[in-house]
Amino acid sequence: MLARNQLRSARTAGAASHARRTRTSVVVMASSKPKLQLMVNSCTGKMGQAVAEAALRANIELVPYTLCGPNDVADKSHVSVQGVQLELVPPATRDEVVRQLQSRYPGLVMVDYTLPDAIHSMVDFYCTHNTPFVMGTTGGDRQRIAEQVQAARTYAVIAPNMGKQIVAFQAMMDMMAKSFPGAFSGYRLRVVESHQSTKKDTSGTAKAVVQSFVEMGVPFDVSQIELVREPKEQVERMKVPEGALNGHAYHTYQLVSGDGSVMFEFQHNVVGRTTYAEGTVDAALFLAQRRAEGSEQTLYNMIDVLRAGAMR
Numbered sequence: 001m002l003a004r005n006q007l008r009s010a011r012t013a014g015a016a017s018h019a020r021r022t023r024t025s026v027v028v029m030a031s032s033k034p035k036l037q038l039m040v041n042s043c044t045g046k047m048g049q050a051v052a053e054a055a056l057r058a059n060i061e062l063v064p065y066t067l068c069g070p071n072d073v074a075d076k077s078h079v080s081v082q083g084v085q086l087e088l089v090p091p092a093t094r095d096e097v098v099r100q101l102q103s104r105y106p107g108l109v110m111v112d113y114t115l116p117d118a119i120h121s122m123v124d125f126y127c128t129h130n131t132p133f134v135m136g137t138t139g140g141d142r143q144r145i146a147e148q149v150q151a152a153r154t155y156a157v158i159a160p161n162m163g164k165q166i167v168a169f170q171a172m173m174d175m176m177a178k179s180f181p182g183a184f185s186g187y188r189l190r191v192v193e194s195h196q197s198t199k200k201d202t203s204g205t206a207k208a209v210v211q212s213f214v215e216m217g218v219p220f221d222v223s224q225i226e227l228v229r230e231p232k233e234q235v236e237r238m239k240v241p242e243g244a245l246n247g248h249a250y251h252t253y254q255l256v257s258g259d260g261s262v263m264f265e266f267q268h269n270v271v272g273r274t275t276y277a278e279g280t281v282d283a284a285l286f287l288a289q290r291r292a293e294g295s296e297q298t299l300y301n302m303i304d305v306l307r308a309g310a311m312r
């Protein structure tokens with residue numbers, strides 16, 4: 001009896017110590033979050049600025065440097081984000097600067113929201129220096145970029161849209177295409193997208209979504225996407241609020257059956273940039289974790305980040 005009591009109390013003690021161990025290991029996991037030191041490039045631009053602000057909101061350490069275009073340094077040396085001064089680094093000195101930053105910031109991850117014209121040179125830069133990066137910049141030859149980053153084995157998240165719900169919509173369309181290829185054969189597709197008049201290229205998001213419709217049997221080339229860039233048309237036809245003319249992304253995908261008797265319409269309309277900026281911070285945290293684990297997979301997209309449950 002005594003022995004049984006002793007056994008029971010030994011088991012209880014064992015369970016308690018196991019619980020303590022379990023609790024301890026949870027604490028270790030929580031505190032073993034990898035160090036993330038985020039360098040947001042092109043903070044002179046709209047998305048760079050928005051991401052840097054989102055990083056500060058999330059209490060992430062912001063590296064006080066930002067890569068900029070060749071002309072940005074002509075009249076200033078720094079850009080301010082919520083009062084934090086970031087030193088501008090032009091293309092002429094960026095190789096030298098990044099080597100110093102890599103030794104000073106072991107948790108360095110860079111964010112890229114430059115321009116379609118600069119995208120290949122930026123990818124060359126990140127791969128040459130093997131700097132982990134999150135890239136939201138659109139344009140360029142996407143296949144070539146993916147192959148290059150894969151071959152370099154540089155940790156990266158690359159996606160044309162970082163907004164959580166839009167990423168989920170893209171994933172849903174992709175799943176539909178994989179599960180029901182040809183489901184929309186015989187349908188006609190019309191895609192209309194409206195963005196601020198400064199946007200240089202066709203929506204990268206629309207191009208990615210169109211790919212799923214093509215897999216569902218709809219003949220369509222991305223050159224058929226209709227671009228709206230005129231503020232008057234944006235307000236009157238697209239119903240964009242005047243206050244969002246400098247930052248909005250409206251997308252409509254309309255599918256009509258051959259005989260015109262059935263119509264489907266999918267729409268996602270965003271004003272401002274917060275949703276992409278928050279998603280970018282999620283992607284950077286995700287990437288820091290993958291790198292710390294030494295993950296075999298190095299190249300990711302935002303659907304991977306969403307599937308990992310890493311979007312807040």
Ligand SMILES: NC(=O)C1=CN([C@@H]2O[C@H](COP(=O)(O)OP(=O)(O)OC[C@H]3O[C@@H](n4cnc5c(N)ncnc54)[C@H](OP(=O)(O)O)[C@@H]3O)[C@@H](O)[C@H]2O)C=CC1
Pocket residue numbers: 041042043044045046047048067068069070071072091113114115116118135136137138139159160161162163198204276
């Ligand atoms: N994935 C996503 O969720 C989203 C993607 N985007 C994409 O992000 C990109 C940027 O958009 P947005 O912020 O609105 O554009 P902006 O024009 O506001 O900003 C672009 C910035 O890139 C800078 N830049 C140009 N060349 C270089 C270079 N070689 N090195 C470093 N910086 C450079 C520009 O500087 P300068 O003015 O001197 O040329 C400018 O500050 C676009 O491709 C857009 O489609 C936008 C929103 C969301």
Ligand SMILES: O=C(O)C1=N[C@H](C(=O)O)C[C@H](O)C1
Pocket residue numbers: 138160161195196199202203204205206248249
């Ligand atoms: O330039 C923008 O603003 C946006 N660009 C991305 C794209 O081209 O898809 C994402 C979103 O549409 C906003």
